[in-house]
Amino acid sequence: MSMLNEIIHQPVRMRIMAALVALNPDGQLEFTHLRDVLSLTDGNLGAHLRKLEDAGYVALEKTFVARKPRTFVAATKKGRQAFDEHVEALEQIISGAEIEGERSA
């Protein structure tokens, strides 16, 4: 049985991971685009990314595009695995509750 992941379950971090996992493996999202899509501030997104990076779930790459500094974010293999397990745990809670409901009916 999969376990809920406390780092990922935090609402903002869960949305960040959902966005990054939606990309193909090796796909990266630009920091400002991720910020806009999730309607976050720079500081808020940065703080949650640091937490995810510390856990090894995301990788940040700072680079230059057309001479402008850009930060690209990607989910790591470990992050994808942790996110998949978290989703599985959520699905198990729902299906478990359905079974409980059927039993009591």
Next chain:
Amino acid sequence: MNISREEAERSLQTIREVRAQIRTSIASGSVPFHMILWGVIWFFGYLCNHFLDVETGGRIWIVLAIGGSMASGIMGYRLGSRFRLPNSGRIWQIWVYFFLYVFLWIWVAWPLDAKQISLLIALYVMFAYVLLGLWLEPIITRVGLAVSVLGLIGYWLLPDIFYLWMAILGGGTLFGSGIYILKKWK
């Protein structure tokens, strides 16, 4: 860590929504902006064809096509740089090959009159929209089919006002669809 079924459902719903949002933003990329740009170009280009002589209209079209292609390239580069996706270079290759084949088809079919060239190019571009829509979003396919039908109706049934027809309906459909997609996907 324990959560209720309702919270689990809400979390999964949020995940589904964010995934859909990201996929749409990748798929849409610069498409609505290209539609708006080329809607305006079609409008002015065909309007010139209607009111000016063939030669002047043709020259204006060349300027508009070169300017539009450059603007499209810059737009695609700027908006596409929000993502780094494996194999994203293939999309550029598809467009390069597509325009190469358009040129070859017209060259083989030559001689063509100005109206036939206009219709053929419009149909080729709309054919690309139809295919692109099947891959990305159904609305793009519907726009492609609608403009193709409008073009054919104008060519066969309204030859005297064909260019005006294409300016207002062809250009207008592209422009309007671009605005619609931009608002819908925002």
